[in-house]
Amino acid sequence: MPTISDVAARAGVSTATVSRALNGKPTVDPDLASRVRAAATELGYQPNGPARNLRRQEAAVVALIISDVENPFFTAIARGVEDVAHEVGYSVVLCNSDESGEKENRYIDIAIQERVAGVILSPSGTATSVAKLANRGTAYVAVDRPLPGQDSDVVLVDTRQAARQATAHLIAQGYERIGCVTGPTGVRTADDRLAGYRDALKAARHRSTPKLVRRTEYKAAGAHRATLDLMSQPEPPDALLVANSAMTVGVLRALQELTIRPGTDVGLVSFDDAPWAELVDPPLTVVAQPAYEIGAAAARLLLARIADNSRPPTTTTLGARLIERASSHL
Known part of the structure; x- marks a missing residue:
């Protein structure tokens, strides 16, 4: 498997330049950035997601903020999130908002302070500080309910x-x-x-x-x-x-x-x-x-958004029986 050093050698630049170029840093000369991307493509280089997050001082951790931890529906969502995240090296921190906008906002603030890689949340229905996540560039996905007044990835049931x-x-x-x-x-x-x-x-x-x-x-x-x-x-x-x-x-x-x-x-x-x-x-x-499937789908969307936060938001709607x-x- 090619490494960042292989890409640097092929492009004729330092590994630091490769890292900055692949993370879209504006300080890299456009010609150099193009050369790095071409080298990465030729070699089939894929950055390690958790390691890249750590280099950006982000933990390989996602926060899951659910409405009621005692409700089996939400615990099944949590299991779906955890299974998908664990497969790619992420840990999940579970937070219980109790349908409280105040608690939800506090957990979002903590997620920002702890530099988590992303947040999955079941919105309480009140105004939240989720805009802080967007302003910082932290990936986030809503489950069960859309975020009021926000465009985001969301996984729902009809x-x-x-x-x-x-x-x-x-x-x-x-x-x-x-x-x-x-x-x-x-x-x-x-x-x-x-x-x-x-x-x-x-x-x-x-x-x-x-x-x-x-x-x-x-x-x-x-x-x-x-x-x-x-x-x-x-x-x-x-x-x-x-x-x-x-x-x-x-x-x-x-x-x-x-x-x-x-x-x-x-x-x-x-x-x-x-x-x-x-x-x-x-x-x-x-x-x-399909609670487990909701969690798994949300985790996959979050991982995709961590990799590319410029993607247009999507809505996934699942059925019930x-x-x-x-x-x-x-």
Whole structure:
């Protein structure tokens, strides 16, 4: 395998000049830079990514900022990121923002201070200091949700379509008062899942009412309160679409307290195929998102952007699939 010294010898320059030329430094004479690039091409020289980052005083480390480390969806994303990064010599530092813009901003500041090579983040939905990454030239990729007001590489799932399919499934099963428990207003995934739910009701000319929708934090506690409120109405829902698995824990707790049995008294579909979804009684119908693949795709995009930060931003949209189990059948 050719080395930087081989390129320097072929081009008739020093190894320092080769390094500066291949890293696009403006201090290198254009003719010399052209000669270096030609020599590198002729020899088939490929710079070592982590080593090059270290020479630029950047660590061979990427930061992963996720919304909720307790949510299996995000831990599966983290595994996908780590597997791809590890293959090429990068380490991954995991940061948990807890859906807090303040914590997210703090972790971005730390990533800059520690000179990480790149950042993958699940945006909190609030204004962030991600512009600092762009200003410094640090590569970054968004997962699960796009960055508000920023052009960046992003890996998404078409959750609006998935929510529409899940709601259509409940309609097909004969449920008439279908409710939705989703996340906060302004969070892209929460908005999309509510929109997909409404799309399905509209397409089926089904009864739709704000009384059957509750928005709360993406946590079990909020979903628990929302479900108790929904089920206390004079005409409570006979089925529920729940926006993630953490919320579903709260929904199941509320139904248990009210002695309402999923799959018998109320239909239930949850986003995300958590490891316990098949183990509850009855097993949960879920919208399975390709979380590991999201992480792996984001890591590959980040590595490509570390190598060339001038590339145009791309959006990768993956699909989800409905897994039917007993909780959604009358």
